[in-house]
Amino acid sequence: MSFLSATLDRVKPSPTIAVTTMASELKAAGKDVIGLGAGEPDFDTPENIKNAGKAAIDAGKTKYTAPDGLPELKKAICAKFKRDNGLDYTPAQVSVGSGGKQILYNALMATLNPGDEVIIPAPYWVSYPDMVLLAGGEPVAVAATAANAYKLTAEQLEAAITPKTKWFIFNSPSNPTGAGYTWDELKALTDVLMRHPHVWVMSDDMYEHLVYGDFEFCTPAQVEPGLYDRTLTCNGVSKAYAMTGWRIGYAAGPEKLIAAMRKIQSQSTSNPCTISQWAAIEALNGPQDFIASNNAIFKRRRDMVVEMLNAAEGVTCPTPEGAFYVYPSIEGCIGKTSAGGTEIVDDEAFAKALLEETGVAVVFGAAFGLSPCFRVSYATSDAALKEACTRIQNFCAQLS
Structure with missing residues (x-):
């Protein structure tokens, strides 16, 4: 008789957290990794909000x-x-x-x-x-x-x-x-x-x-x-x-x-x-004006990522209306083999080979219930996104 609840058999750990953890571990081991898995803005919390938290501590609101x-x-x-x-x-x-x-x-x-x-x-x-x-x-x-x-x-x-x-x-x-x-x-x-x-x-x-x-x-x-x-x-x-x-x-x-x-x-x-x-x-x-400023940066990144991913062989990337993700299809990559010898049988194999061979971490589409796709979070720097998309283009170009 198992000590653990049978309910646990019905669920699995979060794949997005797993990808982020894997990327962090590779980076800690000295690998050149660009993580595009995390669903959080790379902007800092605005100063007025941080100050409100500090003021609450100082006022004993604990x-x-x-x-x-x-x-x-x-x-x-x-x-x-x-x-x-x-x-x-x-x-x-x-x-x-x-x-x-x-x-x-x-x-x-x-x-x-x-x-x-x-x-x-x-x-x-x-x-x-x-x-x-x-x-x-x-x-x-x-x-x-x-x-x-x-x-x-x-x-x-x-x-x-x-x-x-x-x-x-x-x-x-x-x-x-x-x-x-x-x-x-x-x-x-x-x-x-x-x-x-x-x-x-x-x-x-x-x-x-x-x-x-x-x-x-x-x-x-x-x-x-x-x-x-x-x-x-x-x-x-x-x-x-x-x-x-x-x-x-x-x-x-x-x-x-x-x-x-x-x-x-x-x-x-x-x-x-x-x-x-x-x-x-x-x-x-408090003030809400910084949201529009942040959105202008996100939009610029979105447009760059969509354009660069659509230039990758076998990849089709729609332009989304919001959030900070794109969800390209890799239908044109399925059935091919990577330069490192991995057969791209599904989007999980694609994401694994992409990480191992290029150092770009994305989340495979099966985790979100629709394949063959992958998710990119563009909530990171323009330079990192450009480099990551270039690596994805090169990876796809070398599929045979």
């Missing part, structure tokens, strides 16, 4: 808070939802967790029963299916292919819904593809959801502010107010405010759901880091 967040932070979150999304929430409808991941996990743990299904468009963030499995549910992946710019269609959503469907997880702009849904594209999906009142919506808006060109972000409860009472709108300060390590995520939704999530959190981690909460208040209430 004690426990309510399990799911400071009243002051919940107030700032309500103001953010009203300002940015036209959504009205009260503090009693808000939950704050130790990162966006905890928020999603709490909601799934609080609502899923064995046999409950959760629809997840693929490519998906690697943690969605495993969190559903940990919570006892069944993930139902629906492929949103490159042919439709990695976006789910209304027809696909309609076909995936069954009497067992409890949640639809929606992520725009997307990790890993960067695909962002327009108002009309999202309205087509919400029209389907309005016909199925037993299905709840979990909207992961973590990349809300990282959008480019004339693309305008929107979120389900904003597009279809009729979904307000069964939508959990999730966000956080990690990406737009370059605060990944501060670990603050938040969500707003119906009070009964928020209360259930609070119960889960009160018996697991309890409150998120107090210092980080005070810093997050400054992030949400």
